[in-house]
Amino acid sequence: MAFNDIKPVEKIDVYSKKSLNKADDKLRILRKRIKGNRLEKSKTLELRRLEIIRNYLADSLDYIVKSFPSVKDLTEFYRQLISANIGIEELKKSFGALNWARKKIDELFRKYSSIIRKAKDTKNITRARKESQGRIFSVLKQVKKDFEFLESARKTLVNLPVVKSGIFTAAIAGFPNVGKSTLLGKLSKSKPKVAGYAFTTKGIMVGYIEKEIQLLDTPGTLDRVEKMNWIEIQAHLAMKLVADMIVYVFDPTETYSLKKQEMLYKRIKKFGKPVVVFVSKTDIAEEERVDELKEKYDALTDVSELKKRLLESVADKP
Numbered sequence: 001m002a003f004n005d006i007k008p009v010e011k012i013d014v015y016s017k018k019s020l021n022k023a024d025d026k027l028r029i030l031r032k033r034i035k036g037n038r039l040e041k042s043k044t045l046e047l048r049r050l051e052i053i054r055n056y057l058a059d060s061l062d063y064i065v066k067s068f069p070s071v072k073d074l075t076e077f078y079r080q081l082i083s084a085n086i087g088i089e090e091l092k093k094s095f096g097a098l099n100w101a102r103k104k105i106d107e108l109f110r111k112y113s114s115i116i117r118k119a120k121d122t123k124n125i126t127r128a129r130k131e132s133q134g135r136i137f138s139v140l141k142q143v144k145k146d147f148e149f150l151e152s153a154r155k156t157l158v159n160l161p162v163v164k165s166g167i168f169t170a171a172i173a174g175f176p177n178v179g180k181s182t183l184l185g186k187l188s189k190s191k192p193k194v195a196g197y198a199f200t201t202k203g204i205m206v207g208y209i210e211k212e213i214q215l216l217d218t219p220g221t222l223d224r225v226e227k228m229n230w231i232e233i234q235a236h237l238a239m240k241l242v243a244d245m246i247v248y249v250f251d252p253t254e255t256y257s258l259k260k261q262e263m264l265y266k267r268i269k270k271f272g273k274p275v276v277v278f279v280s281k282t283d284i285a286e287e288e289r290v291d292e293l294k295e296k297y298d299a300l301t302d303v304s305e306l307k308k309r310l311l312e313s314v315a316d317k318p
Contacts, residue, residue: 003160005067006067006158009150009154010147012147016137016140020053023048026052038122043117046129047116050109050132057105057136058102058105061098068153075241080237080241081237084237097146104139109136112128164214167213167214169214170215170216171216171243172215172217173218174248175260178256179281182280183217183306188208188209213311218234218238218239239268239273244274245276245313246271247275248278252281253281253284265277276309276310278301
């Protein structure tokens with residue numbers, strides 16, 4: 001699921017000014033064409049102005065709501081991410097507020113269109129124009145917080161990882177800086193950012209093996225759920241809801257102690273998914289430690305062997 005198609009939600013003043021500018025531009029052309037006496041011309045112009053403002057704002061409100069994906073159409077992974085960081089009910093309330101604003105603007109359009117049509121002089125038409133615009137823009141001000149909330153939600157959504165459903169998925173897990181991103185780069189054509197300090201990965205990195213396997217480089221140390229940060233929540237939900245298999249990376253050079261790495265491994269096992277252990281940094285690690293991990297966890301050290309194991313798992317999947 002990609003959220004990049006969601007367009008920015010502007011501040012309400014932007015929509016107000018654009019609606020007025022749009023009306024002014026179109027009325028400049030219309031003024032040269034309309035016929036009739038002063039009152040008739042004034043009515044024609046102001047009815048058209050009101051219609052343009054209404055149409056622009058109604059279309060903008062509709063577009064904002066429709067540009068967001070329907071929560072019920074999302075996978076459980078994305079629903080839970082949205083629930084954890086944005087709030088599904090909060091989203092629904094803001095969509096409801098914009099729908100209310102749209103209906104209210106329609107009501108005001110009908111009311112003031114009728115007033116303008118029945119006006120006996122241009123003074124009443126001018127009064128109706130000013131009053132209608134004031135009330136319409138006041139409606140927008142009442143949903144200002146909803147505009148701001150939806151723009152904040154959009155910024156969160158566009159930064160979510162693009163994780164596909166319906167494809168065999170292996171999550172790469174382990175402590176920060178143990179070699180997960182390097183492994184992802186070797187298994188796939190992904191070019192993850194790799195550095196010699198912890199938490200280089202700021203979110204889930206995605207790669208693919210021969211279009212058959214989706215690889216998710218999951219960051220964080222996966223503390224208790226209530227203590228997880230936003231990045232760790234993404235990793236937790238990816239392993240829980242998306243992964244068919246987990247590749248756990250041990251670092252024998254002990255960037256983190258082996259005791260801590262083994263504790264995290266046990267937490268990973270609780271997901272109930274098949275786990276393949278991979279030992280990284282074998283070129284700089286003590287050979288004895290590498291051999292201990294290989295024997296204890298039936299671990300792999302060769303990337304080509306790991307790729308072969310993953311492809312075999314796809315073939316064996318029902």
